[in-house]
Amino acid sequence: MSGNNLNLKLKIWKQKGPNTAGSFVNYDVSVSPDASFLEMLDELNDRLERNNEEPVSFESDCREGICGTCGLVINGLPHGPIPKIATCQLHMRNFKDGDTIYIEPFRAKAFPVIKDLIVDRSGLDRVIEAGGYVSVNTGSAVDANAIPISKDVASEAFDAAACIGCGACVAACKNGSAMLFVSAKVSHLALLPQGYPERFKRVEAMVKVMDELGFGACTNTYVCEAECPKGISVKNIARMNREFINAKIKSKTVEV
Amino acid sequence: MIKLDSKIPDGNIAEKWTNHKFNLKLVNPANKRKYNIIVIGTGLAGASAAASLGELGYNVTAITYHDSARRAHSISAQGGINAAKNYQNDGDSVYRLFYDTVKGGDYRAREANVYRLAEVSGNIIDQCVAQGVPFAREYGGLLDNRSFGGAQVSRTFYARGQTGQQLLLGAYSALARQVNAGTVKLYTRREMLDIVVIDGMARGVVARNMVTGEIENYTGNAVILTTGGYANVFFLSTNAMMCNATAIWRAHKKGALFANPCFTQIHPTCLPLHGESQSKLTLMSESLRNDGRIWVSKLKGDMREPNDIPEEERDYFLERKYPSYGNLSPRDISSRSAKEVIDEGRGAKGQEAVYLDFEDAIKRLGRKAIEEKYGNLFEIYQTITGEDPYKVPMKIYPAPHYTMGGLWVDYNLMSTIPGLFVLGEANFSDHGANRLGASALMQGLADGYFVIPYTIGDYLATQKFPSVTTGHENFKMVDQEISETAEKLLSIKGKHTVDEIHKKLGRIMWHKVGMSRNAKGLAEAIEEIKELRKLFWQDVIVTGNGEELNQTLERAGRVADYLELGELMAVDALHREESCGGHFREEYQTEDGEAKRDDENFRYVAAWEFAGESKWKLTKEPLEFEYVKLSQRSYK
Numbered sequence: 001m002s003g004n005n006l007n008l009k010l011k012i013w014k015q016k017g018p019n020t021a022g023s024f025v026n027y028d029v030s031v032s033p034d035a036s037f038l039e040m041l042d043e044l045n046d047r048l049e050r051n052n053e054e055p056v057s058f059e060s061d062c063r064e065g066i067c068g069t070c071g072l073v074i075n076g077l078p079h080g081p082i083p084k085i086a087t088c089q090l091h092m093r094n095f096k097d098g099d100t101i102y103i104e105p106f107r108a109k110a111f112p113v114i115k116d117l118i119v120d121r122s123g124l125d126r127v128i129e130a131g132g133y134v135s136v137n138t139g140s141a142v143d144a145n146a147i148p149i150s151k152d153v154a155s156e157a158f159d160a161a162a163c164i165g166c167g168a169c170v171a172a173c174k175n176g177s178a179m180l181f182v183s184a185k186v187s188h189l190a191l192l193p194q195g196y197p198e199r200f201k202r203v204e205a206m207v208k209v210m211d212e213l214g215f216g217a218c219t220n221t222y223v224c225e226a227e228c229p230k231g232i233s234v235k236n237i238a239r240m241n242r243e244f245i246n247a248k249i250k251s252k253t254v255e256v
Numbered sequence: 257m258i259k260l261d262s263k264i265p266d267g268n269i270a271e272k273w274t275n276h277k278f279n280l281k282l283v284n285p286a287n288k289r290k291y292n293i294i295v296i297g298t299g300l301a302g303a304s305a306a307a308s309l310g311e312l313g314y315n316v317t318a319i320t321y322h323d324s325a326r327r328a329h330s331i332s333a334q335g336g337i338n339a340a341k342n343y344q345n346d347g348d349s350v351y352r353l354f355y356d357t358v359k360g361g362d363y364r365a366r367e368a369n370v371y372r373l374a375e376v377s378g379n380i381i382d383q384c385v386a387q388g389v390p391f392a393r394e395y396g397g398l399l400d401n402r403s404f405g406g407a408q409v410s411r412t413f414y415a416r417g418q419t420g421q422q423l424l425l426g427a428y429s430a431l432a433r434q435v436n437a438g439t440v441k442l443y444t445r446r447e448m449l450d451i452v453v454i455d456g457m458a459r460g461v462v463a464r465n466m467v468t469g470e471i472e473n474y475t476g477n478a479v480i481l482t483t484g485g486y487a488n489v490f491f492l493s494t495n496a497m498m499c500n501a502t503a504i505w506r507a508h509k510k511g512a513l514f515a516n517p518c519f520t521q522i523h524p525t526c527l528p529l530h531g532e533s534q535s536k537l538t539l540m541s542e543s544l545r546n547d548g549r550i551w552v553s554k555l556k557g558d559m560r561e562p563n564d565i566p567e568e569e570r571d572y573f574l575e576r577k578y579p580s581y582g583n584l585s586p587r588d589i590s591s592r593s594a595k596e597v598i599d600e601g602r603g604a605k606g607q608e609a610v611y612l613d614f615e616d617a618i619k620r621l622g623r624k625a626i627e628e629k630y631g632n633l634f635e636i637y638q639t640i641t642g643e644d645p646y647k648v649p650m651k652i653y654p655a656p657h658y659t660m661g662g663l664w665v666d667y668n669l670m671s672t673i674p675g676l677f678v679l680g681e682a683n684f685s686d687h688g689a690n691r692l693g694a695s696a697l698m699q700g701l702a703d704g705y706f707v708i709p710y711t712i713g714d715y716l717a718t719q720k721f722p723s724v725t726t727g728h729e730n731f732k733m734v735d736q737e738i739s740e741t742a743e744k745l746l747s748i749k750g751k752h753t754v755d756e757i758h759k760k761l762g763r764i765m766w767h768k769v770g771m772s773r774n775a776k777g778l779a780e781a782i783e784e785i786k787e788l789r790k791l792f793w794q795d796v797i798v799t800g801n802g803e804e805l806n807q808t809l810e811r812a813g814r815v816a817d818y819l820e821l822g823e824l825m826a827v828d829a830l831h832r833e834e835s836c837g838g839h840f841r842e843e844y845q846t847e848d849g850e851a852k853r854d855d856e857n858f859r860y861v862a863a864w865e866f867a868g869e870s871k872w873k874l875t876k877e878p879l880e881f882e883y884v885k886l887s888q889r890s891y892k
């Protein structure tokens with residue numbers, strides 16, 4: 001497995017807080033090709049700490065590509081050069097000795113920088129709170145097999161539900177749009193009979209909050225799908241647009 | 257000394273919970289909003305509890321150190337969740353799930369708790385489906401099940417390899433709904449650093465705002481900890497990077513007894529180490545053992561490529577030793593067997609690894625079928641190792657994964673501090689000395705959705721609560737302790753980084769308090785941990801200051817706690833002179849090397865009371881088995 005260490009030049013975005021200006025800082029590192037990208041940053045931080053220098057703040061948790069905590073823009077691409085993985089799943093064997101690597105936070109109007117590579121993505125939670133659920137209290141559910149759901153539909157719903165909420169779609173979009181994220185939740189629930197009764201109310205409420213929070217409009221460039229670590233399809237956006245129009249037609253209080 | 261009252265209700269095991277629920281006092285619906293309940297953690301246990309309590313009308317404060325409630329460690333569970341639905345008509349029942357769980361835990365869990373867990377398991381699946389959790393289905397549209405982790409019935413519900421994610425997103429959505437309704441106030445990026453006890457009752461918590469560094473006070477009528485397990489004491493484990501023991505450890509130091517701290521689970525199917533910079537270990541779902549065959553070479557020091565080793569020179573050691581369970585033998589047994597063959601020098605190409613081979617399964621079922629079942633796991637494997645498991649057998653090795661021990665709780669899930677409840681992996685309650693696969697998700701959700709909503713009402717309805725504000729002197733005291741500790745950590749400015757010391761601790765724990773233990777090693781571990789703790793407090797370096805986002809300071813606080821908890825784990829392991837489940841003492845084994853329990857002397861829960869640095873008092877809760885027959889676990 002193991003080869004020789006890679007010697008790399010890192011240019012990492014450092015920024016004290018949301019209201020201070022940031023800039024790139026250079027670091028040289030030497031790292032095993034078997035290490036993960038984040039392990040490279042761990043090693044760098046360990047070295048900085050040992051010298052009583054300020055380490056680079058970045059977030060990660062499961063390091064298995066499922067929690068959605070990590071998220072770096074690497075050489076201009078959210079989650080780096082390999083498609084369909086999160087930053088934590090990127091390994092150094094994908095880089096060459098002597099490479100220069102730019103590392104930046106996810107940037108979007110709705111994602112203010114907290115520090116260095118950490119941004120505030122809580123807007124995504126606000127959108128879910130607006131309606132990304134089925135209104136069923138604990139204890140009031142019917143037997144799980146009472147409503148059969150065809151395997152295909154369940155599978156399609158799953159594809160949408162696989163979103164990890166990392167925000168790469170927002171960071172990839174030139175408008176900072178959250179349409180892929182929001183439409184994935186709308187689709188997941190609209191496809192299932194359990195989510196059916198509230199589907200119109202849900203889509204209206206979620207879209208309203210999404211707009212209020214400063215996420216941009218969708219102009220169909222599809223980079224969101226390309227950068228999504230879970231390959232969530234832009235078909236969900238089309239479905240959400242349909243849901244939204246239907247909701248507006250059904251709704252008594254049409255806003256313009 | 258504290259007298260433990262487990263509050264197990266009387267009556268037949270099948271009626272205990274029903275009767276108990278009837279006997280519990282209720283809180284008048286109009287009064288519920290006057291009670292403030294603090295929930296620490298928003299994993300499966302916390303999100304389900306906070307949402308359910310909010311729905312009931314309580315005023316809930318939910319706190320998590322994550323940036324979003326959706327990211328708790330529960331999200332990474334892959335394999336599935338058990339429930340005694342018997343949809344497969346293969347002989348499952350509440351009684352069988354109960355029986356299997358007690359047996360699987362090597363008879364070190366409370367019968368009544370486990371029975372209740374099995375009893376509510378079916379409701380969990382109903383609830384999750386109603387929330388829109390997309391479990392796997394069959395062509396007829398009904399739910400699919402698989403057999404998992406050594407069960408002989410198919411009772412595991414799953415959502416591809418992402419069951420934890422889908423269950424957590426379900427609980428998170430229920431929580432989001434309550435946040436929207438205003439019954440739950442959610443505080444993210446807050447790390448709880450202590451509980452506040454006033455007049456003997458848990459009345460609040462103190463947390464650090466991880467963005468601003470401010471110390472914040474929260475008051476409540478009860479506090480619920482759902483803060484997960486402590487396997488990261490080993491540094492390398494399958495747990496998420498931020499998982500830690502701080503919440504339960506600080507509660508322990510405030511008077512909550514810690515039960516069975518040495519009961520840890522080492523999972524057999526994780527990816528082997530790649531080198532020094534390794535930050536955590538990746539679990540490969542146990543479901544792989546349904547079709548994969550585990551083997552090593554019969555020869556010592558065999559450096560051949562696995563595909564060059566002919567069939568007759570392979571040792572399928574689990575199939576050989578445990579013919580009836582084979583590759584599906586329980587986790588503790590499988591892990592230990594792997595360690596044995598590696599210790600004999602028969603690891604894969606001389607490494608600390610064994611093979612998990614799909615060649616036969618691919619021949620039998622076709623590549624497509626294997627792809628359908630395990631495609632995403634195979635991809636994960638390839639991304640990390642750069643090897644193609646369709647062609648070359650996977651390499652796996654055991655890793656710390658789950659902690660059965662935790663804060664002691666009674667049948668109502670209340671700790672020894674009145675008003676402090678503990679749910680999910682953070683408590684010790686249901687898994688005894690070894691947890692069965694797919695039972696942690698079940699327990700977390702059982703505790704949160706179906707147990708705490710009943711039991712907490714009884715506590716609230718039967719107490720008088722003097723009014724308490726954050727100005728109370730006990731809050732001030734705790735605030736001050738916390739600030740002083742942070743200042744101390746920041747001022748040492750020594751030579752050793754936090755991670756370096758954590759790694760050292762991990763190595764002590766892994767070698768001496770890990771998969772197999774002996775008296776000599778444990779006694780050494782205790783001394784080594786004390787030394788390391790001294791080194792930490794004299795010579796650690798923590799950069800930055802406390803008034804800002806400071807991840808080094810966060811980690812330093814957690815490692816400080818591990819350096820105490822690790823010692824207690826060794827103390828507990830040393831005192832338990834028997835082998836049971838995940839606790840294997842080399843001195844106590846049968847002739848053929850299996851765990852040898854000592855039911856006469858150790859059939860109890862060991863609950864430890866903190867009595868000052870390196871001092872603990874042991875209280876024993878005897879375990880009575882009325883329904884399950886004690887026997888030596890046999891998987892042969």
Ligand SMILES: Cc1cc2nc3c(=O)[nH]c(=O)nc-3n(C[C@H](O)[C@H](O)[C@H](O)COP(=O)(O)OP(=O)(O)OC[C@H]3O[C@@H](n4cnc5c(N)ncnc54)[C@H](O)[C@@H]3O)c2cc1C
Pocket residue numbers: 296297298299300301302319320321322328329330331332333334335336337338419420446447448449482483484485494495496499500502503539657658679680681682693694695696697698700
């Ligand atoms: C890789 C992996 C796979 C697994 N697969 C399975 C499986 O297939 N089936 C199964 O049944 N089990 C599985 N398990 C076990 C199971 O996932 C866990 O036991 C379970 O999810 C724990 O849930 P929890 O709610 O108790 O804690 P967690 O999900 O760990 O949540 C803890 C919460 O507490 C918060 N918290 C902790 N401390 C503090 C603090 N001091 N201040 C503020 N907040 C705090 C965290 O932010 C988080 O929200 C797996 C575990 C791992 C590691």
